[in-house]
Amino acid sequence: MLRQVFMTKNEMTFPVSGTGSAGMEFCLANLIEPGDEVVVGMNGVFGSRLKDVAERCGARVVAVEAPWGRIIEADQIAKALRGRRAKLVAVVHAETSTGVLTPVDEISRLAHENGALFVLDAVTSLGGCPVKVDEWEVDAVYSGTQKCLNCPPGLAPVSLSPRALEAAGKRKTKVQSWYLDVNLLASYWGQERVYHHTAPITMNYALHEGLRLILEEGLEVRWRRHEQNHLALKAGLAELGLEITSQAGHQLWPLNAVGVPDSVDEAFVRKRLLRDFGMEIGAGLGPLKGKIWRIGLMGENCTEENVDAILKGLKLAIKNGH
Numbered sequence: 188m189l190r191q192v193f194m195t196k197n198e199m200t201f202p203v204s205g206t207g208s209a210g211m212e213f214c215l216a217n218l219i220e221p222g223d224e225v226v227v228g229m230n231g232v233f234g235s236r237l238k239d240v241a242e243r244c245g246a247r248v249v250a251v252e253a254p255w256g257r258i259i260e261a262d263q264i265a266k267a268l269r270g271r272r273a274k275l276v277a278v279v280h281a282e283t284s285t286g287v288l289t290p291v292d293e294i295s296r297l298a299h300e301n302g303a304l305f306v307l308d309a310v311t312s313l314g315g316c317p318v319k320v321d322e323w324e325v326d327a328v329y330s331g332t333q334k335c336l337n338c339p340p341g342l343a344p345v346s347l348s349p350r351a352l353e354a355a356g357k358r359k360t361k362v363q364s365w366y367l368d369v370n371l372l373a374s375y376w377g378q379e380r381v382y383h384h385t386a387p388i389t390m391n392y393a394l395h396e397g398l399r400l401i402l403e404e405g406l407e408v409r410w411r412r413h414e415q416n417h418l419a420l421k422a423g424l425a426e427l428g429l430e431i432t433s434q435a436g437h438q439l440w441p442l443n444a445v446g447v448p449d450s451v452d453e454a455f456v457r458k459r460l461l462r463d464f465g466m467e468i469g470a471g472l473g474p475l476k477g478k479i480w481r482i483g484l485m486g487e488n489c490t491e492e493n494v495d496a497i498l499k500g501l502k503l504a505i506k507n508g509h
């Protein structure tokens with residue numbers, strides 16, 4: 188079922204024990220050897236985390252930065268790759284801290300053209316908008332169970348292409364993480380069932396059910412539901428004089444970054460929503476702290492009723508928060 192949701196035939200597709208960040212660490216730790224040059228897109232919290240993890244794996248990171256709320260442009264990646272022998276290019280598909288969705292098929296093509304692997308963070312995009320691992324030729328992709336897959340937190344679904352698996356297999360150095368070494372995990376998840384670590388079995392049951400529900404609904408139907416509710420929220424926000432601040436044309440459906448008007452106390456509004464309506468929305472992070480609210484419409488939470496409820500709640504809370 189994970190293969191179906193990732194839209195891949197990759198044999199090495201399974202849930203890593205740990206949250207989404209463990210999936211990030213799994214992909215980078217297996218592919219990076221000390222001294223490797225890697226190109227990392229940075230346009231929010233999770234791009235910065237990618238850089239940090241890559242550096243801890245011993246990589247020499249070439250950071251490709253875009254302002255928070257904007258996409259990483261393919262041209263920027265092309266420039267960064269020029270004259271280098273990068274081992275991989277890693278970008279965040281859906282930046283949850285800013286609500287922007289970076290188009291990645293061209294970035295993937297550029298990576299391969301330059302002999303690099305392509306690594307994708309699909310933690311917030313998987314199950315909420317199209318993630319086409321084989322069509323986009325993604326070599327290593329990771330996600331998390333508690334975003335649009337709608338499960339408890341605790342597993343990181345991952346998928347490695349044969350090309351990535353080959354790179355991990357012919358390393359000169361051991362993978363620095365014993366726990367996340369795909370070469371060891373392969374015989375655990377494979378036919379031999381060689382004991383490696385104790386899998387969090389209850390989480391695997393939860394993921395099994397979460398995936399079953401996704402496939403029952405249908406991927407395309409699910410994507411459309413996220414798109415429609417995003418558009419409904421956007422229209423309702425406009426009526427309140429509010430707007431989504433992430434780059435036009437690349438606004439993410441499952442996570443909506445809403446500009447806070449200057450005259451409004453943003454923390455007061457969030458507290459009121461929680462206290463009076465039992466609804467929790469996110470605050471801005473990093474340079475967007477105090478400037479945006481982040482409204483999640485993910486998985487089962489992404490409904491017309493919830494869009495109506497948050498719009499009503501925001502209207503009242505803002506009236507009181509001036």
Ligand SMILES: *Cc1c(COP(=O)(O)O)cnc(C)c1O
Nearest residue numbers: 206207208233281283310311331
């Ligand atoms: C949530 C998130 C992560 C990290 O996942 P955890 O489950 O919190 O470890 C990584 N990348 C993105 C884009 C995320 O939204």
